[in-house]
Amino acid sequence: MYPMSKPRILIGSPIRQTPVILKLFLESLRWLEGEAYVIDYVFVDDNTDPLSSVMLRQFAASTGRTKLLTHEAAVGSWKAAPGGGHLWLEETVWKVAAMKDRILAMGQECGYTHVFLADSDLLFHPHTLTQLLQAGQDVVSTIYWTRWQVGTTPMPQVWLHGEYETYPLIRQQETSEHDRRLASQRFFAELRVPGLYEVGGLGACTLISRQAIERGVSFREIPNLSYWGEDRHFCVRAAAIGISLFVDTTYPAYHIYREEELVGAAAFIAAKGDTQRLPVESADAYGRGVELLEYGFELLAMEAWQESWDKREGDARQQVQLLLELDAHYGRQGDMMRGRSLLLEGLAELPYAELHCRLGSKCMDNGNWQEAAAWFRAAVGTPRPDDWERSIDVSSWTWKPYIQLCVCTLQLGDPQRAFEYNERGLMFEPDHPTMLANREALLAMLAEQRSTTA
Structure with missing residues (x-):
């Protein structure tokens, strides 16, 4: 464990950020301060917006415990990604890696017990550092979740192996895509439960102990490793020298990956991170x-x-x-x-009408009109339970079987019967547009039949 004296933590970040997001980031950093440890700050100012640099200087003046470093700016160091977010260029990755290593070296040289590296598009819960210190690990991140593409499932910034593989590593054994997806979802679901978990890769908001720095953790490129991104090279090197990697999921950070997430960021700030607390897993399988x-x-x-x-x-x-x-x-x-x-x-x-109707619909999809009609007739003949009006699909107990029977009997060549079924459906829903259109079409069809046979 750690010495009895207070831990000294250097919070560091290479920063090239918009003023709007930077303001929120700096505000959440101030929440991390506490009596159980001592905090200082170091920022590498790589901003292209002068206002962001001004904000860093104001932050440094207000704390009196912040060192600002400069770095030669690289124009066009990232480009917009499809669906929002951003894509880093290769040269920028290793520029950022050098900045992070510079912060680690400063932490070691100045006698800090820990360095907390934090990306400037993240917001933190006030208890983040306390929780990470309690983990007692040399390298531990706090989790955050990101929709890397709009409309997709949120994913964590941690993984199990490779560049971003989230299913267990099983060498020399083929696994199906379904099994890999299922294993990944098991991993994600586990991370949704507050706790400490060992992982194979992490980054962006990581507490690193002095011991780990002294043993040689670093973000510099491993020349014979094709993995993209400085965090992956850091993780491979850490594992190679015997340092395990962990993530704590008790107090998730908030990631402002695209501008639309600023609304959620405002809510996070207003609640001081309590919006991100995770629910306890349900006891019953249905709730789970x-x-x-x-x-x-x-x-x-x-x-x-x-x-x-x-x-x-x-x-x-x-x-x-x-x-x-x-x-x-x-x-x-x-x-x-x-x-x-x-x-x-x-x-x-x-014996519920919803089940009969579903079976009938599946038969319709296959063009099996006879069996489909039998299932819909079964739905019509099913006695209604006392609570049928609270059904998840009330229409299965009223008009739906009739409109489907209309379709099935017409496919089977009986427009008169189809018309009768449609009329029975209209008794439940007199203004149903499809059944009203069916009425007109069937009346015209029947009239044409009568004129043909006259």
């Missing part, structure tokens, strides 16, 4: 699945919901919803028969 789905971990969520169905958790309506969700998931995975088998299994215990 809901939670996993909210994070975008569909494969894991469906595993949990399959477990929920196997245990018959919840009431009938919840079980019906589970079956429909699982069927849709297996359909997206291309396993149509597994979904069908599950629906048939459910119908043996839960």
Whole structure:
């Protein structure tokens, strides 16, 4: 563990940042100050916006414990990435690596117990440093999550091996894409639970002990390593000299990766980071699945919901919803028969119209009109439970089977029967636009048939 005297922490950052984001970053740094340790700051001013440099000088004057270093600016050191964010050019990567190593050297030379390297587009919870110190590790990062592409699932800045592989390393064994995705989601879900985890790679907001610096951790390029990015070279070197890497997920940082995230950044600042606290994992499989789905971990969520169905958790309506969700998931995975088998299994215990309608719709997709019609007739004939109006799909108990029967019987060559089914559906939804259009089309079709046979 650490000596009884207070830890001395040097917070360092190479900075080329917009004034708007830099203001938030500097504000969150001040939250990190506490009585259990001593903090000083060092910033490498690589800004191209003069106002950002002014802000650093103002910060230094207000703290009295900040050293500003300069670095020769490199014009065009990054370019915009598709979907927002940015892409670093190769020359800039190693320029930043040199800046970080300069900060590490300063930490060692000035007798600091730790260096905390922090990217300037991050915001931190006030308890971040306390939590990282309590971990008692030579290299430990606090986690943050980023949507690297717009509309995708948030991903952590830590990984298990390679450049950014988030599934366990198994050498000389082929694994399927599905198994890799599932393993990655297991890793992400684990990280969503507050705790300390060993990883293979990390970066951006890392507490590094003096012992690790003395043993030779560094961001400089490893010439025979093709991995992109100085953090990867740091992690490979650390592992090679026997230093394990850890991430703490108790107090996630907030990443302002693109301008749209400034709204969330303002909320983070207003709440001093409490917006990022993670929920406790649900005890039941159904709740766990809901939670996993909210994070975008569909494969894991469906595993949990399959477990929920196997245990018959919840009431009938919840079980019906589970079956429909699982069927849709297996359909997206291309396993149509597994979904069908599950629906048939459910119908043996839960005679619900929603399940009949789903089976009918699957038959329609395959052009099996006879069987589809049989399933929709079964839906019409299913006795309504007392709580049918609270169903997840009330239309399955009212007009939906009739409009589908209209389609099926028309495909089977019986427009008169199709018209009758459509009219029965309109009794439930008199203004339904599709059924009203069906009425006009079927009346015209029947009139033409009568004129032909007259």
